[in-house]
Amino acid sequence: MNDSERKRDLINQMQSLAQKNSTETALFHQTAAEKLGLGITDLKAVSTLLQEGPMTAGQLSKRLNLTTGAVSNVIDRLEREEFVQRKPDIKDRRKVIVTVNKEKLSSTNNIYRSMGEAFEKLLETYSIEELEFLVKFYHSTNELTRLEIAKLMSYWR
Template sequence: MADREELITRLGDLGARSATMTALFQQKAAASYGLGVTDMKALDVLMRGGAQTAGQLGTALSLTSGAVTGVVDRLVKRGLAKREADAGDRRRVVVVADFATIASGANVYQGIGEAFRELHQSLTTEQLAFLVDYTERSIALTEQAIDELP
């Protein structure tokens, strides 16, 4: 078995490779929908977080108001999102994911999602708990690093 420092080094290398492979997959997946990676990340924010104002979406993705307008325009044009009046304040407009349109089309994420689900099914409950904890802590570290960038 490798020693502790070798394992730490290997984890760093694997993390970098995983990040690169994820970025490449996201780029190719987004292109298959005629979108960019930022557009797909915006759609993910809408799907997970619900209705957002353009300002909220821009903040979530660190985008300027002009950039977020372009993102929303592209999502709306492809029928993946809609602009709607805010139920709480009819003067405001929110952007919502169009789940019906999303579900009716091809899903390039389905294959990889099934493969990961199969991988996760092969793990013990203890292994899954460790991975959940590790991933949550990794996300927190990444969020902190994002906040510290200029």
């Protein structure tokens, strides 16, 4: 196999593996959500708030590509289960900020702990150069995915 054929084969393998990884990841998150008594969208809302910090319902709505009504229902469910709290915005009392209840999360026997530990063990097997490559790859794929989401959203409006 020449270099061009080898490169094409590797690209094909990467695309196939990425699709499989996406499916397995979605299934993992679905199972995790079920174990917490939540829906996948609810869990992604909590995840977004943890990663990006407290935000208004409108900001969360835009970030998750949900209608304001749908995100209000998500927040209501999460608040009932005490995963999030609504707090008045100090700067603008007309707004409400949604924050994660970290005490509740820590008391749920963190379902992600095992996965995090397994990934850490895997990543420890890579060299610094390989890790730098992976960090660059994930930054690039995250940005590419955000751009593709925006493209999809513009097609269906």
